[in-house]
Amino acid sequence: MEKSRPYVILSAATSIDGKIATVTGDSKLSSKQDSIRLHNLRSKVDAIIVGKNTVLIDDPMLTVRYTRGKNPIRIILDSKGTISKNSKIIQTSNKVPTIIAVSNQISKSNLDKLKKFPIEIIVAGKNSINIKLLLRKLSDKKIKSILVEGGGTINWGFIKYDLFDELIITISPFLIGGKNAVSLIEGNGFRKISNSPNLRLKSIKRLKNHLVLNYAKV
Ligand SMILES: NC(=O)C1=CN([C@@H]2O[C@H](COP(=O)(O)OP(=O)(O)OC[C@H]3O[C@@H](n4cnc5c(N)ncnc54)[C@H](OP(=O)(O)O)[C@@H]3O)[C@@H](O)[C@H]2O)C=CC1
Numbered sequence: 434m435e436k437s438r439p440y441v442i443l444s445a446a447t448s449i450d451g452k453i454a455t456v457t458g459d460s461k462l463s464s465k466q467d468s469i470r471l472h473n474l475r476s477k478v479d480a481i482i483v484g485k486n487t488v489l490i491d492d493p494m495l496t497v498r499y500t501r502g503k504n505p506i507r508i509i510l511d512s513k514g515t516i517s518k519n520s521k522i523i524q525t526s527n528k529v530p531t532i533i534a535v536s537n538q539i540s541k542s543n544l545d546k547l548k549k550f551p552i553e554i555i556v557a558g559k560n561s562i563n564i565k566l567l568l569r570k571l572s573d574k575k576i577k578s579i580l581v582e583g584g585g586t587i588n589w590g591f592i593k594y595d596l597f598d599e600l601i602i603t604i605s606p607f608l609i610g611g612k613n614a615v616s617l618i619e620g621n622g623f624r625k626i627s628n629s630p631n632l633r634l635k636s637i638k639r640l641k642n643h644l645v646l647n648y649a650k651v
């Protein structure tokens with residue numbers, strides 16, 4: 434692992450067929466027990482990252498609620514700074530530390546809108562967000578551990594550049610199907626299995642009908 438970036442854990446709940454949301458964006462795959470596990474994990478990391486589609490579709494809080502513990506910093510990857518001011522993330526930015534990562538593509542008007550809220554804006558990249566550069570900037574801010582909570586497009590962004598250390602996937606007892614449903618990993622994917630990162634199964638935990646798989650990069 435490079436020293437210049439935080440420790441990165443990719444986290445998601447999938448159906449048995451590897452989807453993280455249906456075609457309509459329904460994504461509640463975890464059980465209550467698994468959500469408690471997730472919130473416990475959230476309380477142990479310095480920051481959570483999600484993509485802008487996840488904010489648009491889920492309107493998440495990304496806080497610790499099902500257990501006691503500190504809220505991590507919330508980081509949204511949103512090149513053009515299009516996040517809605519009505520989103521829970523923006524509306525609670527006075528209570529939970531929040532960073533919006535943008536690129537040079539952001540318009541002045543979007544930047545001005547974001548600057549009205551108590552959020553930090555980090556510019557990292559010319560077009561899309563340069564994740565490697567962003568991680569370096571987060572490292573400079575003493576952020577040592579990050580939980581990446583999707584969606585599929587963001588997951589691919591971390592996987593394709595080999596910018597993660599661990600993978601924690603809950604396999605939920607559902608079958609979703611549909612070529613337009615969101616997969617754990619979107620994007621172009623690898624052309625050969627030999628291009629995949631090598632993963633070592635660290636643990637399997639059974640939570641009734643859910644299985645929590647924890648893989649580490651070899
Ligand atoms: N079951 C689960 O565990 C989870 C399910 N989900 C589900 O996933 C779905 C959303 O996933 P998805 O549509 O893939 O979108 P994402 O949430 O992954 O967001 C993708 C967007 O992030 C922006 N982005 C900024 N920088 C980058 C970068 N370097 N690499 C990739 N993307 C970047 C892009 O928009 P731009 O170019 O404009 O910046 C891109 O379109 C939702 O339905 C949600 O419910 C999400 C998380 C967990």
Ligand SMILES: Nc1nc(O)c(N)c(N[C@@H]2O[C@H](COP(=O)(O)O)[C@@H](O)[C@H]2O)n1
Pocket residue numbers: 444445446460461462463471483487488491492493494495496582583603
């Ligand atoms: N681990 C996991 N299981 C699921 O079933 C999920 N739907 C998700 N989604 C991620 O968690 C966010 C919601 O967080 P809040 O409950 O609003 O705090 C969601 O936006 C995804 O990032 N994860």
